Amino acid sequence: MTNSIAPLARPQEESSPAPARKRRPPRRVEVSRIDVLSPAMRRITLKGAELEGFAPAGPASYIKLIFPEPGQTEPTRPLPDGPRAVSMRTYTPLAVRPEALEVDVDFVLHGEGPASTWAAQATIGQVLFLMGPGPGYALDTATTQHLLIADDSALPAVETILTALPAGARAQVLLEVISDAEQRPLHSAAQLDVAWLARGTDHRAAGQALEKALHAVAPIGPETRVYLACEAAAMRRIRHWLITGLGVSRSQIVGRGYWKLDVVNHPDHDYGDEA
Numbered sequence: 275m276t277n278s279i280a281p282l283a284r285p286q287e288e289s290s291p292a293p294a295r296k297r298r299p300p301r302r303v304e305v306s307r308i309d310v311l312s313p314a315m316r317r318i319t320l321k322g323a324e325l326e327g328f329a330p331a332g333p334a335s336y337i338k339l340i341f342p343e344p345g346q347t348e349p350t351r352p353l354p355d356g357p358r359a360v361s362m363r364t365y366t367p368l369a370v371r372p373e374a375l376e377v378d379v380d381f382v383l384h385g386e387g388p389a390s391t392w393a394a395q396a397t398i399g400q401v402l403f404l405m406g407p408g409p410g411y412a413l414d415t416a417t418t419q420h421l422l423i424a425d426d427s428a429l430p431a432v433e434t435i436l437t438a439l440p441a442g443a444r445a446q447v448l449l450e451v452i453s454d455a456e457q458r459p460l461h462s463a464a465q466l467d468v469a470w471l472a473r474g475t476d477h478r479a480a481g482q483a484l485e486k487a488l489h490a491v492a493p494i495g496p497e498t499r500v501y502l503a504c505e506a507a508a509m510r511r512i513r514h515w516l517i518t519g520l521g522v523s524r525s526q527i528v529g530r531g532y533w534k535l536d537v538v539n540h541p542d543h544d545y546g547d548e549a
Contacts (some may be wrong), residue, residue: 300340300352300403301325305396306376312456314426316381316393317368320404325375328407330367333438334431334501334530335410337367339379340403341388348401359403361388366430367407377404380430384477387538411501411528413438419498420445420464421491423484423512425473426456427532428503435501439464446491450483450504477535481508488515494522506531510546 301324309317340349341361352359368378381393413435422445424432429449439445443464450471451457457470471483481504494500500522502509509531516522529546 298405299354300405301328302351303377303402303404305398305400305402308396308398311380311458314383314452314456315429315458316383316396317378318381318393318396319376319378320402321374321376323375325372325377325404328370328377328404329372330370330410330434331407332410333413333434334366334503335406335434336364336408337377337379337404337406338362338364338408339389340405341392342401349403351403352405362405363387363389365389366410366428366434368430368434382426382429384427411435414499415440415443417497417499418443419495421494421498421500422447423488423500423502423504424448425450425480425484425504425508425532426452427505428530431503431530432501433460436460436462436464436466448484448487448491450481477505480505480535481511484508485512485515488512488520491520494520494526496523496526498522498526500527501530502527503530503532506534506537506540506546513546 301322303320303322303325305318306321307319311317340352340359342349343361349359365379368380370377381389383394384390420439420443422432422435432447436445439462441463445462445464445466447466447468448471450473452475453472460466460468469487471487473479473483484504500516502512509529513527513529516527517524531546534540
């Protein structure tokens with residue numbers, strides 16, 4: 275890079291701003307099944323003719339779900355160029371069954387909030403709008419060593435990554451949940467080493483169990499790929515420790531701030547790259 279200054283461009287030579295990315299059309303879906311996975315986790319199957327052609331964009335991809343506002347029986351269908359819905363949250367699509375026009379979504383019942391409140395009372399036939407999918411985790415299938423660090427908000431994303439790992443890979447998985455009752459079998463062709471870490475019901479303890487567990491892990495080699503997804507501030511603390519305390523290269527880590535304490539509408543695309 276040089277310090278030379280380029281001549282000013284004439285007004286007619288200025289490039290036009292890039293066009294805004296066009297939103298995918300929303301898909302109307304209905305609740306077709308509800309499974310209780312644990313005290314704090316519900317798996318809700320969404321079904322609808324408008325799911326024709328829907329396919330997740332790789333492991334840990336995302337969708338946006340639009341929930342009814344108070345007083346509505348179903349949310350208003352958003353217009354392509356209209357304002358964004360207020361009660362919209364981001365989730366990971368799990369099992370997608372194109373032949374049945376169904377997709378499974380896991381919800382953590384964490385207390386007050388548009389999605390958690392809705393999931394706690396969800397019944398068959400209720401309507402949501404689904405937007406997406408968006409891109410997910412660019413999994414390097416040639417890498418054999420993986421470290422997945424997540425809390426319960428990112429457990430569905432972790433499950434899709436594990437499903438995508440090939441035989442011959444090894445994955446160490448650290449999962450922070452409310453209590454031991456949240457544990458469930460995880461499936462993968464890879465060899466798994468899973469630790470479930472109970473943090474309790476105090477959300478202000480988010481990430482502390484993960485941080486403690488990381489101090490006991492074996493050295494992390496330069497070939498290991500790390501997926502880190504949890505509360506935003508905890509993600510930054512853990513990312514900092516991985517780099518400064520454990521000698522992990524920044525290029526080995528993919529970070530995701532899934533939620534943030536005391537913030538109702540935490541923005542998407544919180545990667546913590548500045549940490």
